[in-house]
Amino acid sequence: MTEQEVIELIDSSLAEEFELARADMTPEANIYEDLGLDSLDTVDMVIVLEGAFNFKIREEESVRAIRTLGDIHRFVFEKVSGL
């Protein structure tokens, strides 16, 4: 998958799950302050990403450091690229 395809799949999956407006989904958007997600959504977000990319990330410490949509893009792209 190209980086753009990864980003598109992340954004479309999160938009569907969390009723997000695509216009608000910029890489610098803070997932809590700007996109309105909260502690209840964090677990669901991991499940959505695992389902979309067919990998397991719920045990990974680095997931906790995610703050922006761009962080998610980078994290997932590194994961699917095997970096």
Next chain:
Amino acid sequence: MIDSNKIAVTSRPPHLAMLVLMNLWCYGLLLLWTLLGILVFPFAFAVGLLFLRCSADRVMRWFIWIYGRGWMLLMSPFVQFRRQQMELIETGKPYLLVVNHLSFFDTYCMAMLPVYDITFAVRSWPFRMFWYSGFMRLARYLDVEGSSWDEILSNSNSAFAAGGTVLFFPEGHRSRDGQLQRFYSGGFKVAIAAGVPLVPLCIDGTNRLLPPGRKWLHPCQISLRALSPINTADFKGQDGHIQLRKLVKKRMGIALEEMRKGGV
């Protein structure tokens, strides 16, 4: 209480004396009713265990429902309660209920339902209120923030197995403008995983009783409408909960608009 009849809603602001009287009456009696409930609770609980012959958590949920009914009675000189389409809910049958959220008093209004065995799914903060937490834990309410998915599903399944209902507020927070907010997926996932029908409920009027951020109660009419149960077996697959959530939100939006226009 009134059942499914059109009633003209007056929009004239209430007189100041009426507001003062209502607030003295409602807050005063609510305090007394709560104190009485706390005092009587140990005896009523023991009697319930002895004569109802059912589990402690079920007796607790029955007690909470009675407390809600008492609250409705206290409010009734100033608040008109309307129940609509409640015949769609069969007593003794397991359902997952979802309801929109407008006010602190929405939970009290669930006493308008024809079933008393209601396990509420709530966030963690009410469990930190010591005057509530003991009763909530005894009633085995679901802490959707502090529990794992497996615990939530397991506890929901226990409630369903006993013919009870589980109730979610899918918006998670009170709406500030009365419009439906984003829906969380949890309740929809539980309904699908447990294989129970989902009944959407629409509440209107509690935002006028006590608008968010205000302390003065206002006379109003509160309506609670049940919508047709939805068979969750039709929502399979990875995005089944999203499709179910969208359908429920659409139906609730249409029903709320109709209710606010005064239709039945």
